[in-house]
Amino acid sequence: MNISIITIGKLKEKYLKQGIEEYVKRLSAYAKIEIIELADEKAPENLSVAEMEMVKEKEGIRILEKISDDTHVIALAIQGKMKSSEELAKEIDRLATYGKSKIAFIIGGSLGLSDQVMKRANDSLSFSKMTFPHQLMRLILVEQVYRAFRINRGEPYHK
Numbered sequence: 001m002n003i004s005i006i007t008i009g010k011l012k013e014k015y016l017k018q019g020i021e022e023y024v025k026r027l028s029a030y031a032k033i034e035i036i037e038l039a040d041e042k043a044p045e046n047l048s049v050a051e052m053e054m055v056k057e058k059e060g061i062r063i064l065e066k067i068s069d070d071t072h073v074i075a076l077a078i079q080g081k082m083k084s085s086e087e088l089a090k091e092i093d094r095l096a097t098y099g100k101s102k103i104a105f106i107i108g109g110s111l112g113l114s115d116q117v118m119k120r121a122n123d124s125l126s127f128s129k130m131t132f133p134h135q136l137m138r139l140i141l142v143e144q145v146y147r148a149f150r151i152n153r154g155e156p157y158h159k
């Protein structure tokens with residue numbers, strides 16, 4: 001299975017980099033994993049609603065350019081669907097069973113994801129009603145995807 005994580009904005013924090021690298025390494029035993037980091041648009045505090053939409057749209061175009069037609073897209077969004085780790089594992093297993101070998105998880109920038117990206121997404125995923133910074137979201141996501149593969153293999157994992 002090919003898993004890509006498409007994110008807006010740079011990963012700057014060293015402690016997060018180390019954590020993500022570790023989980024990417026572990027996950028590589030189960031799937032081909034690629035992280036695609038795309039540039040963010042400048043989004044100062046004083047933007048109008050229209051300008052904010054423009055920022056999301058521009059970022060969204062970059063994201064959509066990276067997604068092939070045969071990819072199953074899961075958009076990370078606070079208002080998305082909440083799932084348990086077991087449910088995410090089941091979903092990944094179901095996709096593999098139906099021959100969907102490419103999954104892309106999308107993490108937005110500081111203003112979130114554009115409507116166009118949300119429309120392209122086959123599914124959405126919320127990790128709670130709380131807002132996480134995109135860099136931390138990346139770490140949480142790779143850990144949960146790793147956990148999902150371990151669950152699917154019936155391998156031991158910390159509860």
Ligand SMILES: C[S@@+](CC[C@H](N)C(=O)[O-])C[C@H]1O[C@@H](n2cnc3c(N)ncnc32)[C@H](O)[C@@H]1O
Binds near residue numbers: 107127130132133137
């Ligand atoms: C700083 S957040 C953006 C917050 C923005 N105000 C919004 O409402 O989407 C950056 C990205 O991290 C992801 N994210 C943050 N918190 C999340 C959560 N609880 N569940 C799922 N994704 C989340 C989303 O992809 C979001 O676009």
